[in-house]
Amino acid sequence: MDERGERLLKAWETPKGWRYWSAVNNSEVGLWYTLTAFAFFLFGGVLALVIRIQLAVPENDWLTPEQYNQVFTMHGSVMMFLFAVPILEAISILLLPQMMGARDLPFPRLSAYGFWCFLIGGVFVCGSLFFGVGPRGGWFMYPPMTTEYQTDVGPDIWLLGLSFIEVASIAAAVELIVGALKCRPPGMRLNLIPLYAWYILVVAVMILFAFPPLIAGDLLMELERALDWPFFDADRGGDPLLWQHLFWIFGHPEVYIVFLPSIALVAMIVPTFARTPMAGYGWIVLAAVGTGFLSFGLWVHHMFTTGLPGITIGIFSAASEAVAIPTGVQIFCFIATLLIGRVTKSVCLLFVLAGLATFIIGGLTGVMVAIAPFDYQAHDTYFIVGHLHYVLVGGTIFPIIAGLYYYYPFVTGKQLSERLGMITFWLMLVGFNVAFFPMHLTGLIGMPRRVYTYPSGMGFEIPNLISTAGAFVLGAGFVVLLWDLVRPKGGQPLVKRNIWNAGTLEWIAEVPDRPWGIRSIPIISTRYPLWEQDNLMSDVDDGKFYLPDAEEGLRETLVTSTVDAEPMQCLRVPGPTFLTFFAALFTGGVFIFSTYHWWVAAGVSGALSFITILIWLWTGTALIPEKDNKDVGLGLSLPIYVSGPSAVGWWAMFITMLGDMTAFVSLVFGYFFYWTVHEQFPPAEFDGREIIGPGTAWPLVSVGLGVVAWIAVIAARSSNRSDRSGWFYSMIGGSVLLAIGSAAALVWGPITAGMDPTHHAYSAAVCVLVLWTVVHLSVGVVMLVYCAARRLAGRMDARHDADIVNVTLCWHFLLLTVAVTGSVIALFPKVS
Amino acid sequence: MSKPMERHAQSEPRPMRQQLWWIALGPSIWAVHFLACYLTAAIWCEKFASAGSANSPLWWLIGVYSVIALVGLIVVSVMSFRSFRRGDPPVSYDFDDPHERTPFLGFTAYLLSLLSIVATLFTVLVFLLVRSCD
Structure with a gap:
């Protein structure tokens, strides 16, 4: 390596020893984020098995009703708030800069702050279950049950703990929007960006408009619980339906917020294994943007049985049908790509196919429940549980597992076993369908959701027992996957560079990867640069493109224009610090102490958080550089400071x-x-x-x-x-x-x-x-x-x-x- | 007659609507129309509709919203169509040439405005089929 490379490596060096935890680089934070989200996923999965054990036989008294309510509430909340949303942020923080040849996202410390908030908040919310004080109002927390009838600390833990995590989501949304729009390599115009980036851009914008209504709702409910302000108290002019509106204005886009990033992984995997560029790039962008918009017009379909006027129900029913159009378009694009390409078989692609098939079934039952008269019958029955798991497992979990197989070599330099992968795949596919298909039937014959047990003699016994058996087969699939992930791979050789022979830029990463992200930031003129741009890899490695050096020993990346990706700035990004950890710790204190009404402690924590964030801003943002412009290579000089x-x-x-x-x-x-x-x-x-x-x-x-x-x-x-x-x-x-x-x-x-x-x-x-x-x-x-x-x-x-x-x-x-x-x-x- | 590829290479797409926001215009019109219909209907049903009334002012209002929205959407779609058809590229949006972005944004905007028209008609259909607040 030449002198320039040494300097660059020094600037991007990952801190060693205990200081490792002060890292803010996207590769470290993204990895921690992914592992944490996956750990919460396993926790939520164990809770699912506990639910299935309880429901395996009628009149079971293994769990008390109180325990059962806590378990199903936590299962839903953990899966949605601590897995589905964070995993998209995690994967994006890890991958997006690599896909766009950026050294890092524009605000690494913000990502790190978001991660620590997520970890602290998640542990706090999950921990409540072990003290028997977990929230038990369902993941939707409907008042007046959660305001008048559950006066314990459970709902406060949910409201404050999850609001705290929503802060992390909004931080990630800011990071990802700016990252996707401003940190692309020169030449990567909007029509050339990886489809993943399009999806993430849409999802991040959706987070921005979907999460705040929930935060507002949380604020109102917490004010009602703590200070008796009667927002949802019908006796004093309040209305519990207001909560349902605010919750579902968040809650329905949320379904697409977790679905689109996973389908984005599919959009990266399919062309690689079909060995051909994606068919209908513009159509997929249509699907992503169209779904993003329409998903905000669906929330009332969760409230069809609350007695709203027929016209209102009609409007939302129609929009719920309309959203099937863009959702279907992208699936046809994937199928077309697979048809025109020369498909190579792999576990990864099998999970993609399983995901698409499962999601289509869930989508079709979704179209069924979007029709109000059908919904009146199916509402709050196990039919809905079957439907939503087909959507979420097909649309989110299977694609993420496909992504795991696809990107595991990218992160670790080792490959997962195809043999164990096949076992995992069949266990999961069979287990999932055995577990969830019968739920449609149990629902149609009348079994309500969220009941801790059911009487015998109503026809619920056999389908429930089958579901429980299926759930354990599915669980076994995850155990095999987990073993494959963690089994020692010391004897296994490193994979070759660009193992799947993919065309997108992230696969230019060296094996083992280096902390600089990319040796030099290339000029991009195609959608699949590794397939279509000659000598790209060697030119990048030789440092022939932009920013091949770090003369000042500082971390730098390029900022480009929004549409045309013309270089605009050499952005200096901050390095490792513990400030973000302490800022998150103290911010967490405000929420956690407030849960128990320890106002003094919350106040002190708030003050410390305020001071820490001020120090962070003062020492790390808008620093005046030692010179105005910098030569970034190829004869281009860019400003370092812009406003x-x-x-x-x-x-x-x-x-x-x-x-x-x-x-x-x-x-x-x-x-x-x-x-x-x-x-x-x-x-x-x-x-x-x-x-x-x-x-x-x-x-x-x-x-x-x-x-x-x-x-x-x-x-x-x-x-x-x-x-x-x-x-x-x-x-x-x-x-x-x-x-x-x-x-x-x-x-x-x-x-x-x-x-x-x-x-x-x-x-x-x-x-x-x-x-x-x-x-x-x-x-x-x-x-x-x-x-x-x-x-x-x-x-x-x-x-x-x-x-x-x-x-x-x-x-x-x-x-x-x-x-x-x-x-x-x-x-x-x-x-x- | 030159080949489509050559025509594409020679054509000079008009540098119109280079802004990213253009593609969001169609869906935004849908969103505003949707919200306006929902809020008007909700307020009407809560505040003004009495049993047996024909609800006629409501239908007029929705009619006005819908005409405005559909005209807007048609204008957006025609402009987007022109933008991406300029220079008759065969499948312009799948080429990676320097002028390609305008056809791409135009094409995507065109598709999105068509989707928005369909979704808006879905909303209008509800008012034609459901005639009361019950």
Whole structure:
């Protein structure tokens, strides 16, 4: 290796010893993430077997009803929140940069923070089961059961523990969107990106709009449980259906959020084993984007039996049928590719085929239950359990196992056994169908879901016993797979490079892999560069492309333009640190201590988390480089520091705030939802007391101050750019005072009027909007003070202004939040 | 008559709609129409529909939404179709040449607008078939 290679290797070296855990590089974090998600999957699988043992025979008393409820709740929650969503993030963090010839994703520390949040939150939620205090309200946590009838700590563990993990999901979504759009190799235009990246882009955007409504719902339910704000209490004007709306606006896209990334793996595997490029690239993009959109129009089909108007049911039934179109299109593309190609047999491809077949069966029963009259019969029966497992196992688990066989050599340099693989495959395929097919029948003859046992003599005995037997065969398949994964492979030779003779860029990785990701970042002009670009591998290895060196010993990767992938920036990405671990630990403390109402501990943890994150930002972001431009190779010189819409940080802020705005819109939706369901909202009086509103004046004063604060922020940005320090500091000072004034005015209205949030759902809805806005304004104030401190410390100047530019972007959203909150509570419906 | 490949090579696709957001336009129109229909119907059924009423203002509103949405979708699909057919490439979207991106985005946008038209018609159909809030 030449001197340049040595330097590059040094820059990307993985920390040794105990410092290994300070790594933030995508290959380490992605691997930990995958292993953790897989461990939670095994835990969820064991819970599934416990369920099947309990249901094997009628009138079984092996588990108490309480234990059973905890077990099935945890099975669903673990599989959805701790496996299905995290595994997609894990695999993407591991693979996406490699597929796009990037050295890393743009925010490695954010990925690491997300991983630690996931690990801490997951262990906390799972651990509750061993203390007998696990949540037992189902993975959907419907009130009033979880608000009035389960007053133990279980629902709090679910709400706070999983909200904490959702933070990690949104962090990953930000990372993956920016990664897919901005960190591609030069020349890799949008029509050339690997299909995996298209799918991940769609899914990440879906996460951004699907998770925040659930976070908003979690907030409302936790406020009801902890502080008695009656959002879901029908006696005090609340409505349990609001939770169902918020949950399923998340919950149905969620199904596609876990399905699309897995099918993305299929889209990578199929061309390799068919030895031909994917047929209908544009059609698959249609399928991914179309499914992404339509999946947001389906949520009410989980609520067909709640007594909604016929028209509403019709609209959602129709959309549920329509989504079958794009879903089907991609499957035809896969079949066409396999037909036109020369298919080579492997365990990996067998799992792909099993996945497609299983998913098609699940999809067809899905079309059945999308028809409302059928759903009325099948709702809450075992038919649904059969349906959803065909969808999820066919659409998610089998493709992920195919991906495991496909990418195992990429990660470890060793291959899994084809012989053991065949045993695994048949055990799983047979076991799965034996376990889940009979459930359709048990459901049709009337067995309800979520019951801890059933009486004999109703025809449930035999199909249940068969299901249990099948579940254990399926479990045996996983045991064989697990053995294959962990069995010592020391004597086994390393696989050859690009073992499957694939065409996509990730297979350029050396065996054993090196920490730099790729020796030099190539120019891409085809969809399958390893098949279609001559000498690509040797040219990359010889360092003939971009960034073959790390002269300054720093970690660097390229940022390119969104559509055409033209090089725009040499991005320096941060290296190992324990800050992200501590930030996650302290953030976790806030959620975990709050579960037990240990407010002081939660407050201390919150303060520590705040300080840690500030240190992280201060020392690791928007650093002023020692020179403006850098020669990245091939005669190209790129800027090191950029701000505004061409900077990855600006995109991250924009995307984060879109997610934040979605959560806020969900809260506003709740406010108007109450208006639609009440004859008169708010009523003049309730429970013998007059219903009090916040008045018109103070909320509008708050809006006015918010607008002026926002103008001052913009003025601060431009005075920084024109290097007028005095103006800059005064504008920052002014906007801070105005923002505090705006928050105070917003709180002052309800306080002087004497509003009591526990009185009625209206009072609670107003107060939660005020609370949300005040917290956001406080964050806005901290950001402004941070910018002033940055300039004072010489870490921000007229040209290096990313901090204030990003804060201004955030303030656009804050202004919208203040304006909507103020005008909604003041003017609609008008209460004085 | 030159061969399709040659024509494709010679053609100069118009550099229109290079933005990624163009492909999201069709589905977004569907989404807005869908949400508008759902919210209008939900509010109407909760607040204004009484037993036995013909619900006529509701049908008018939905009719107006639907005409606007369908006209919008047809415009998007025609523009996308023109964009990707420009230069008569045989299967332009499967080539890797420098001009290929516009046909690709145009083609994908075209497919998505067709899907959105179908999905929008599905929604309209509900209002034609289900005539009451019950």
